[in-house]
Amino acid sequence: MIAREGVLQQVAGLAADELELWIASGWVMPDGAPEAWSFREIDIARIRLIVELRRDLEIDADAVPVILSLLDQLHTARRDLVDLCGAVASQPAPIRAAIAAAIKSRD
């Protein structure tokens, strides 16, 4: 768990009021309450990404939530796919073969 000060220290070029705004906008979702936010590594990586989108890629503030939303959906889908693959992998061989055959017959 990382406190707000730690985040500001770790992410170059991040202003405190910027971070507050992003949290208020739901771009970043730390644990805890406004006086004592608690961040995880994934939050820091996400903040870093937002800094890069805004500063290096000069992406409009209006476009950032669109990108984040699409990224979140994409990662959700990819996680689901990983789960699905895991579920398939844990099946007995004949069932795996049947699933592989069913997928192949579709294209």
Place this chain on the structure above:
Amino acid sequence: MAAQDPYVTLGVKRDATQDEIRRAYRKLAKQHHPDLNPGNKQAEESFKAVSGANDLLSDPEKRARFDRGEIDASGAERQPERGYYRQHAEGAQGPRYQRSGGFAGADFGGQDFGGEDIGDIFADLFGERRGRAGAGAGAGIKMRGPDRAFTLTIDFVDAARGTKTRISLAPGSTLDVNIPAGVQDGQILRLRGKGDSGYGGGPPGDALIEIHVAPHEFFRREGNDIRVEVPVTVKEAVHGAKITVPTVHGPVAVTVPKHSDAGKTLRLKGRGIAPPRGEKGDQYVTIKIVIGDPADPALERFLQSWEPRNPVDPRRGMLGS
């Protein structure tokens, strides 16, 4: 792989302004940022190359040192190892930003495959499918390869006539490029399928070659016409002469008519640029009278004693009445 020329990596000219460099970087970074390409392993390498080139060229001091040959492209290519959001999003903490509509609630008894690439899992499950073209499971694994940008400077005459040239993409890999006659400065040639290879059977990207045409000592270009200024002697201008002039297609004999004033322009039909489509251009030869330096003493003596029969002020009409 050896570090690419940073100008080539960013696809900018050697004399690009800082603003042009920034814009080129931004465009490529948007394309290759690993977090905007979650399933694409190569994105990280491409992004590193682009960032390295930008680090070098966006710093005027480093750029000047590179231009002078004091540091090479690899000096700036070593990007510090860093993590990306995508690793976290697909790791154990990923569900933090989970969107509704997934399998989150479903009872699939999923296993933790954290960090493993989905493409690899599919390959393990359905090994025989790997690399095969066709849609279906694993969508997103099959991707068109990225485009690669190059710049190429060619000779004025080669640009006018068209040429074949060879560029090197990486050590041991070359690309033959057909330059069409009449290619313009700044024109971009797209070579389909000559970019980076695709992923999982996807088609390769394109090579984009930005052409720079070096200026010529004598020739100037106007559309498909070529203009050239040709010096003639006083004697040739007064008596007329057969002279040889250069064209982009080689020397051509031209008759300078009697009594040719300086600035007279002769047209050599069809001796300009012959583009693959459209009309052939002409060459225009403008006469420039030279008296030599120092002028011939005999000519000088003659002119001193010479009284024109009908003295004319050639500047009359320029100064008002």
